Amino acid sequence: MNEPAVLTVLIAMLGGAIRVSTPFMFVSLGECLTEKSGRVNLGLEGTLVLGAMVAYAASYHTGNPWIGVLAAGVAGSVLGAMHGSICGLPRVNDVAVGIAMMLFGVGVAFFFGKPYIQPQAPRLGSIPLGFWSDSASLKSALQVNPLFFIGIALALAIAWALRNTRWGLVVRTVGDSAASARAIGISVNFVRLMTTTIGGFLAGVGGAFLSLSYPGSWNQGLSSGQGLMAVALVIFSRWDPLRCIAAALLFGAAGAIGPSLQSIGITQGYYFFNAAPYILTLGIMIATSSAKHSARDMPGELSIAK
Amino acid sequence: VSNAPLATDAPRNIVSPFAAPATGSDFAARLRVNSEYIVIPLFALLIAAALFALFLLAIGKSPVDFVAYVWRGGFGTAFSLQNSLQRSAPLILTALAVAVPARIGLIMIGGEGALVLGGFAAAALAIPLVSGHAPVTLTLILMAVSSMIVGGLWVGVSGLLRYARGVNETISSLLLTYIGIAIMNFFVEGSLRDVSNPNKPSTMPIGEAYMVGKIPGTQVHWGFAYGVILCVALYVLMTRTTFGFAARVTGGNLRAALAQGLPVGRLIVACSAIAGACAGLAGFFEVTAIQGRANASLAAGYGFTGILVSFLARHNPLVIPPVAILLGGLVASGGLIQRRMDLPDATVLVLQGLIFVVLLTSETLYGRFAVFRPTGGRDRT
Numbered sequence: 001m002n003e004p005a006v007l008t009v010l011i012a013m014l015g016g017a018i019r020v021s022t023p024f025m026f027v028s029l030g031e032c033l034t035e036k037s038g039r040v041n042l043g044l045e046g047t048l049v050l051g052a053m054v055a056y057a058a059s060y061h062t063g064n065p066w067i068g069v070l071a072a073g074v075a076g077s078v079l080g081a082m083h084g085s086i087c088g089l090p091r092v093n094d095v096a097v098g099i100a101m102m103l104f105g106v107g108v109a110f111f112f113g114k115p116y117i118q119p120q121a122p123r124l125g126s127i128p129l130g131f132w133s134d135s136a137s138l139k140s141a142l143q144v145n146p147l148f149f150i151g152i153a154l155a156l157a158i159a160w161a162l163r164n165t166r167w168g169l170v171v172r173t174v175g176d177s178a179a180s181a182r183a184i185g186i187s188v189n190f191v192r193l194m195t196t197t198i199g200g201f202l203a204g205v206g207g208a209f210l211s212l213s214y215p216g217s218w219n220q221g222l223s224s225g226q227g228l229m230a231v232a233l234v235i236f237s238r239w240d241p242l243r244c245i246a247a248a249l250l251f252g253a254a255g256a257i258g259p260s261l262q263s264i265g266i267t268q269g270y271y272f273f274n275a276a277p278y279i280l281t282l283g284i285m286i287a288t289s290s291a292k293h294s295a296r297d298m299p300g301e302l303s304i305a306k
Numbered sequence: 307v308s309n310a311p312l313a314t315d316a317p318r319n320i321v322s323p324f325a326a327p328a329t330g331s332d333f334a335a336r337l338r339v340n341s342e343y344i345v346i347p348l349f350a351l352l353i354a355a356a357l358f359a360l361f362l363l364a365i366g367k368s369p370v371d372f373v374a375y376v377w378r379g380g381f382g383t384a385f386s387l388q389n390s391l392q393r394s395a396p397l398i399l400t401a402l403a404v405a406v407p408a409r410i411g412l413i414m415i416g417g418e419g420a421l422v423l424g425g426f427a428a429a430a431l432a433i434p435l436v437s438g439h440a441p442v443t444l445t446l447i448l449m450a451v452s453s454m455i456v457g458g459l460w461v462g463v464s465g466l467l468r469y470a471r472g473v474n475e476t477i478s479s480l481l482l483t484y485i486g487i488a489i490m491n492f493f494v495e496g497s498l499r500d501v502s503n504p505n506k507p508s509t510m511p512i513g514e515a516y517m518v519g520k521i522p523g524t525q526v527h528w529g530f531a532y533g534v535i536l537c538v539a540l541y542v543l544m545t546r547t548t549f550g551f552a553a554r555v556t557g558g559n560l561r562a563a564l565a566q567g568l569p570v571g572r573l574i575v576a577c578s579a580i581a582g583a584c585a586g587l588a589g590f591f592e593v594t595a596i597q598g599r600a601n602a603s604l605a606a607g608y609g610f611t612g613i614l615v616s617f618l619a620r621h622n623p624l625v626i627p628p629v630a631i632l633l634g635g636l637v638a639s640g641g642l643i644q645r646r647m648d649l650p651d652a653t654v655l656v657l658q659g660l661i662f663v664v665l666l667t668s669e670t671l672y673g674r675f676a677v678f679r680p681t682g683g684r685d686r687t
Contacts, residue, residue, distance in 0.1 A: 089670035095413055097666045104659025110652030225484045232477050275488035278481050291472040
């Protein structure tokens with residue numbers, strides 16, 4: 001196959017966008033839910049790394065990568081529950097606790113993850129959606145992991161539930177005005193504990209994707225800021241799970257620029273293109289924030305964007 | 307927005323404005339109130355140590371051995387103590403990079419990025435100066451200044467974005483850290499790579515003649531001394547000057563500061579830039595006193611440990627050096643622990659994370675104990 005270089009890059013970026021976006025998707029969905037209830041969990045970077053490690057270890061020991069995914073979710077929800085219960089105490093700052101949880105999660109992951117850097121664990125299989133095409137590069141780009149579709153289904157479900165169920169109303173009320181929620185007898189701390197725990201579960205699953213699908217191995221440099229970028233991405237998606245998916249795909253494409261260019265032999269500025277997602281995140285944050293008024297559709301109790 | 311200790315005192319005074327002068331001298335009352343800020347963090351350290359001991363027992367290691375190795379590796383001998391002091395130098399400077407913005411109500415965690423870029427700027431500037439045989443002192447001064455300017459710009463941008471665009475400074479400063487590391491890698495693996503060094507991509511070594519020396523009579527480099535001096539200077543700046551007062555007012559109550567006509571934007575950017583300059587200076591010393599060149603070793607995590615140091619010191623510059631020495635000792639003993647106890651090098655990270663989490667949890671204890679009230683608890687409401 002001799003495709004023009006531009007097409008090769010575009011196809012590689014499409015495949016990259018699907019692959020790279022999945023962890024962004026899960027972390028940002030989790031964070032979106034947590035922030036909807038009025039709390040910020042900056043520790044999801046740590047959750048992501050710990051999830052990746054636990055998933056790899058569980059998959060290695062049981063031989064079933066889906067048990068790994070589940071184990072990563074459980075590990076993530078433990079970290080989420082820790083964050084949620086600590087922040088439920090009076091006078092505790094959720095942003096600062098998030099930083100601490102980030103360092104703690106990464107520390108624990110590196111501690112227990114050391115023996116798993118060498119061995120090969122069974123990885124998650126992919127669905128070959130490129131069967132109709134003759135192009136090898138398109139075929140490899142359309143090797144899509146089931147978690148990608150699970151993430152989209154989850155986003156639809158969360159978006160629907162937030163809008164249409166009693167449970168969703170409770171979460172939104174807690175996030176918009178804790179005082180009103182208390183007045184009608186809702187336990188604000190309990191709701192936030194739940195949303196942070198579920199958010200942690202999702203972030204853990206996102207980590208499982210990193211170690212079990214793409215890049216598909218466990219090492220200490222596996223995640224460098226994806227968890228944090230996902231948090232920024234929630235602000236950009238204006239606390240809407242569906243927009244989180246779109247934003248995650250955009251970020252995935254940005255993250256895939258470097259490797260895609262490398263695939264046609266452009267290695268110049270590899271490190272610059274590696275920095276592209278961070279620069280994009282920062283640019284988006286600058287463009288969507290405002291000094292004068294708080295962000296559109298922001299939950300009223302949120303401390304992160306003023 | 308802020309978790310600076312300033313704001314937390316306010317409600318108590320509103321509840322009972324006349325209670326304070328009731329008993330005891332002014333000094334005794336202040337001592338009573340301030341001892342809370344010492345007792346509670348120490349209590350948190352104790353709890354974190356206990357939890358970590360349980361963790362070690364659970365994985366079948368001896369906590370007693372651990373303490374013994376931390377003591378031997380960090381403090382027990384003259385050599386290990388000097389090693390700890392040496393390692394505390396970047397921690398002091400990166401902790402200042404958190405403490406100064408904290409006074410104005412910002413949680414800046416961009417110290418790592420400013421350190422890396424500051425160190426890189428120094429090493430890059432050294433290439434033409436060293437090959438041109440410029441005078442040593444002048445070269446070092448220029449390198450230090452460029453480190454501080456680059457670091458200051460890097461964190462100053464976060465402050466500016468916060469003020470001008472309302473961008474969350476915690477996220478932006480951490481993003482800038484990743485960008486900073488990528489910029490250094492870009493040059494170190496590209497145009498500024500020392501091709502004669504096949505092992506690790508690095509810039510040209512600055513050469514033995516241009517290295518910063520040790521403090522006479524010790525094995526500790528000058529970065530430690532400058533760090534301590536900066537702590538005192540910044541303490542004076544933040545507590546004894548109009549600038550510091552205005553910054554603390556802004557941190558305590560942004561609206562009040564705006565109503566008073568304080569130049570809030572300039573104060574925020576200035577505090578952020580000072581913070582970045584401190585971290586940049588840490589990078590300068592890492593390059594000129596330890597590494598001798600800029601490479602990926604600069605991003606060794608000092609910026610992140612510095613966050614913990616600053617929080618443990620309650621963002622008080624005068625408390626930062628002892629806390630930094632404590633954590634420097636912990637970091638320094640990491641290698642010994644790894645070898646003798648067969649624990650991964652991340653053990654120190656786990657302990658640090660645990661201390662950080664417990665410390666922040668202990669924030670909830672402030673104001674709950676009558677012992678620390680100036681009037682012995684009679685005004686409890």
